[in-house]
Amino acid sequence: MISVVILGAGNVATHLFKAFAKAENIMVKQWYNRHISAISSYKNKVEIIDDLSLLKDADIYIIAVSDDAIAELSEQLPFVNKLVVHTSGSVGVYDIDKKQKRGVFYPLQTFSKDAEMEFKNVPICIETIDKKDYHILKELAISIGSPTKKVNSDQRRVLHLAAVFVNNFTNQLYRIGHEITESEGAEFDLLKPLILETAKKVQEFSPYMAQTGPAKRNDKKTIKKHLKILESEQHKAIYELLTKSIQQTHGAPINAQTNDKNTNNGRKKL
Known part of the structure; x- marks a missing residue:
């Protein structure tokens, strides 16, 4: 005992x-x-x-x-x-x-x-x-x-830091997603199967291999549409930061900006 x-x-x-x-x-x-x-x-x-x-x-x-x-x-x-x-x-x-x-x-x-x-x-x-x-x-x-x-203590500290990213920060992203759906009366509950599937997928694949979405495939049109929908400047900043991080991780061109800084009269510079 x-x-x-x-x-x-x-x-x-x-x-x-x-x-x-x-x-x-x-x-x-x-x-x-x-x-x-x-x-x-x-x-x-x-x-x-x-x-x-x-x-x-x-x-x-x-x-x-x-x-x-x-x-x-x-x-x-x-x-x-x-x-x-x-x-x-x-x-x-x-x-x-x-x-x-x-x-x-x-x-x-x-x-x-x-x-x-x-x-x-x-x-x-x-x-x-x-x-x-x-x-x-x-x-x-x-x-x-x-x-x-x-x-050891060093391993535990980085585990705790990583936990903040995968739990606390992720939960805040859920909250932002909830705010976004509420803005147009959409149901956040419809996203819950996606949340579960995302968590399930990372049990079998590395986060790198599990990544999908417009940032990974460098879908500039979709990214720009999303940014226009977002009304909160804070939400836009988070979207741009995470988009850039995904692009850099998966080898998308660094000059593929998520805003209109590289446009001229509405046409992108090549």
């Missing part, structure tokens, strides 16, 4: 608690948050506290708070030489106070409190300073059904 204490009450902490509570060989001894009201709804399922001096002995202490608060919270822990890990993608393992055994238990996934999460779809990136600590973190991840990967 692996005993765990969770520190923090955000999305990651909440989903980890739910996963740990279902696992047969994990016992969540306590759940700490400085504002106990944030976890009060779980008081009948686990001991909740808002005082670090009340922390009990456990195999692993998981800090699941904002990146800026990790170092300070680890300094405040009232014990030494315990396995303390954080769940951040961008914070180094050495940001945890050196009086502890340090590690990282980074679930590489997007979390929303109200969305159900199956941890079989959540790879856990693990890093430890002491090799002996790696095995218990791997066992913890396997116990909730997660695949694991041993990564």
Whole structure:
């Protein structure tokens, strides 16, 4: 049985608690948050506290708070030489106070409190300073059904950066697509099968091979039509930037501009 204490009450902490509570060989001894009201709804399922001096002995202490608060919270822990890990993608393992055994238990996934999460779809990136600590973190991840990967801090930072591109930025593009369809009363829901197919395709092919669309085939007429439809200057700038990026990736001529800068009396220069 692996005993765990969770520190923090955000999305990651909440989903980890739910996963740990279902696992047969994990016992969540306590759940700490400085504002106990944030976890009060779980008081009948686990001991909740808002005082670090009340922390009990456990195999692993998981800090699941904002990146800026990790170092300070680890300094405040009232014990030494315990396995303390954080769940951040961008914070180094050495940001945890050196009086502890340090590690990282980074679930590489997007979390929303109200969305159900199956941890079989959540790879856990693990890093430890002491090799002996790696095995218990791997066992913890396997116990909730997660695949694991041993990564160092530099690898984890670039994974987190890449995750911003493929998740946060992509979601913002969905939002822009939603705004565009709403502008003419079109149904955004009609795009959802396309979104799913795009995600499915990248499971089988590299993003480079999966790319399609007017920018890749250097379809200047379609690109210009799209730019004329867009009313928002911000949306136009994003369209032009991404179009140029795709053209450069796939070898389209650099002088194939997405605007009218290379035109003369409405006719393109050759």
